[in-house]
Amino acid sequence: MLEEVSTKKSVAALRTDVKISEEGLLTDDFVRQLINVGEVDILVGLPTYNNAKTVGPVVAAIQSGILQWFPRDRAAIINTDAGSRDGTPEMVVGASIDDVRRREFNRLALRTLHSISMQYGSTVARGTALRTVLSAGELLQAKATAIISPDSTNIQSDWLRDLLKPICRDNFDLVLPTYARHKFEGILVTNLLYPMTRALYGLRIREPYASEFAFSSRLGSQFLAQNQWNDDGAGEGSEVRLTLAAITGGLRIGQSFLGAKNHTDRHAADLVPALRQTVGVLFWSMDPNFLLWSSKTGSQPIPTTGAEQEFTHDPRRVNRKRLHEMFRSGVAELASVFQSILSAATLEELQKIAGLAEEDFHYSAELWVRTVYEFAAAHHKAVISRDHIVQALAPLFRGRALTFLMENRNSSADRVEANIESLCLEFERLKPYLLEMWSGKK
Amino acid sequence: MREMIVSELTQAVQELARGFARFLPRLIVLVIIAFAGWVIAYLLKILARSILRLIRFDRLSDNAGASQLLAKAALPPSSELVSRFVFWVGWLGFILLGISVLGIFGLQEHIARFFLFLPRLFAAMLIMFLGLLAASFFSRAALLAAVNSNLPSPRFLANSIRGIIIVFALSMVFEELDIAQQTVLVAFGIAFGAIMLGLAIAFGTGGKELAQRFLESRLRHRHEEEKNEDELSPL
Numbered sequence: 001m002l003e004e005v006s007t008k009k010s011v012a013a014l015r016t017d018v019k020i021s022e023e024g025l026l027t028d029d030f031v032r033q034l035i036n037v038g039e040v041d042i043l044v045g046l047p048t049y050n051n052a053k054t055v056g057p058v059v060a061a062i063q064s065g066i067l068q069w070f071p072r073d074r075a076a077i078i079n080t081d082a083g084s085r086d087g088t089p090e091m092v093v094g095a096s097i098d099d100v101r102r103r104e105f106n107r108l109a110l111r112t113l114h115s116i117s118m119q120y121g122s123t124v125a126r127g128t129a130l131r132t133v134l135s136a137g138e139l140l141q142a143k144a145t146a147i148i149s150p151d152s153t154n155i156q157s158d159w160l161r162d163l164l165k166p167i168c169r170d171n172f173d174l175v176l177p178t179y180a181r182h183k184f185e186g187i188l189v190t191n192l193l194y195p196m197t198r199a200l201y202g203l204r205i206r207e208p209y210a211s212e213f214a215f216s217s218r219l220g221s222q223f224l225a226q227n228q229w230n231d232d233g234a235g236e237g238s239e240v241r242l243t244l245a246a247i248t249g250g251l252r253i254g255q256s257f258l259g260a261k262n263h264t265d266r267h268a269a270d271l272v273p274a275l276r277q278t279v280g281v282l283f284w285s286m287d288p289n290f291l292l293w294s295s296k297t298g299s300q301p302i303p304t305t306g307a308e309q310e311f312t313h314d315p316r317r318v319n320r321k322r323l324h325e326m327f328r329s330g331v332a333e334l335a336s337v338f339q340s341i342l343s344a345a346t347l348e349e350l351q352k353i354a355g356l357a358e359e360d361f362h363y364s365a366e367l368w369v370r371t372v373y374e375f376a377a378a379h380h381k382a383v384i385s386r387d388h389i390v391q392a393l394a395p396l397f398r399g400r401a402l403t404f405l406m407e408n409r410n411s412s413a414d415r416v417e418a419n420i421e422s423l424c425l426e427f428e429r430l431k432p433y434l435l436e437m438w439s440g441k442k
Numbered sequence: 443m444r445e446m447i448v449s450e451l452t453q454a455v456q457e458l459a460r461g462f463a464r465f466l467p468r469l470i471v472l473v474i475i476a477f478a479g480w481v482i483a484y485l486l487k488i489l490a491r492s493i494l495r496l497i498r499f500d501r502l503s504d505n506a507g508a509s510q511l512l513a514k515a516a517l518p519p520s521s522e523l524v525s526r527f528v529f530w531v532g533w534l535g536f537i538l539l540g541i542s543v544l545g546i547f548g549l550q551e552h553i554a555r556f557f558l559f560l561p562r563l564f565a566a567m568l569i570m571f572l573g574l575l576a577a578s579f580f581s582r583a584a585l586l587a588a589v590n591s592n593l594p595s596p597r598f599l600a601n602s603i604r605g606i607i608i609v610f611a612l613s614m615v616f617e618e619l620d621i622a623q624q625t626v627l628v629a630f631g632i633a634f635g636a637i638m639l640g641l642a643i644a645f646g647t648g649g650k651e652l653a654q655r656f657l658e659s660r661l662r663h664r665h666e667e668e669k670n671e672d673e674l675s676p677l
Contacts, residue, residue, distance in 0.1 A: 271590070333596050385583075392586060394590045395589060
């Protein structure tokens, strides 16, 4: 009788919390399921949208990881779905842990593993998906939460250990992945996002935009409370926002090497959305954090488990001619837009290299860094619509990507790494130029 | 006879003198109002200039493409132009107010009409400015989207969008100012109809083969593009 009263009280308290914190976001049914789960130690968030083809092995790997590495912990899988029509949520919720148990361990788990699904909308909104997981994590008082991409078909059960153990055991607040990637995979990360984040905030975070990561309850609660979720575009690039929140909040950040990762969900055609989600958010973060980044010089490595980065060399199809053509036409057609964003000298240099033939084409690291910094300053001053500034970077990025491809065509992994390091140092060296542009001295 | 002429002349001069005596204070009032109006209009000009600088009106004007138009016409920057406009409209208003004190028959009605026209003039200017702003924003958005999607003739597309929005804004301005409504309506209808008819004829008959080639090349180009899709992800 006493136990029943206590349960009713805790249920009422949870309901009140939900109403106060995230009214309208979590459905009643979802809240009821969360209440049934009670408290957990670790939570795994799985944002999905029509991932029936790949989600099965991913859920199995998550279950396997929990059984293997966290058998004594209370755990739950939260699936936030964008309205899949291929039965993805049913597959997540219906995946039986008994199969994994029998197949891999032949033993019983000490705890029940809960799988809950919630449809948050009818279109993909990564920000809302993350917010839902954060809210659920707060209600369940999860000590650590991992987010796993549903199309990471080569996920290993070790990934959960590598992401969650540093948080549970070593009190890290954010654990980001590093992968074994093709040397030309993620050029936006290696040529802009990583070097610029490093130059700005002084931390060598290889994957500021990650599809797999883990965070502590402290970071989760802070981010949930501080992030301006209702702002225009706040949902975009929420992964980068979380990383930036950890950096600016002075929290402990680590990296874990996860091995190879398939990028089935990311295509080259998605360059503009990719720029919005990463570079747009990075530029956006510079205004409120000016005092922090303007005082940083140089950079420091962050604690890393395993390799910092590995590069593979298997042959890939890249249309260099198309990259060259799109850079040339972009510089020519967007001249009026670039006049508002870039300095006359930078624009003149860009127009000069746009006239070069493909085999002679070279977009130097220095010119690239100056271009990016001038874009950041223009974004700060809002010389034109900020979204247009981010979009205008796309053709120039293609030019830089072409140079990176040509420079590293026959390079070994070490040489590629050295070139990326050299670019990072260029970003750090030219930081005073950014400050001059920012303050309008140039 | 002579006495009568002298008397009439004296009377006329006296009436003229009386009329002048009656008119002189009004004239002085006009001069005072005009002077006070100049001072007030000048203050308004300074105030308008400060407000426009505070809200970065010149940058807004740059974005709208209005600055380029003004520069081509050798006119001052838009914030200076608007503040000068405020000065002249303000001063002219005070002068007209002063003139109405003179009590000239028939003029008062025109003056009243001028004051009634002012709000519409400001509304028309605002519509034009917002139209230019929208034209600039949407044409730039189209230009960026077309360049990033590798579409042919992105500038033509952007300029077409700019042109359509400006024409639409101009028609709204004329409607607001109540100027030649019928003429504008007819001209707009004829121009729009002519463009659509021209396009229909060009693509339907005259440019049938061209249209066919264009569509074929576009579809083939798209197909080839899909085939040439890079296997690399930017992230």
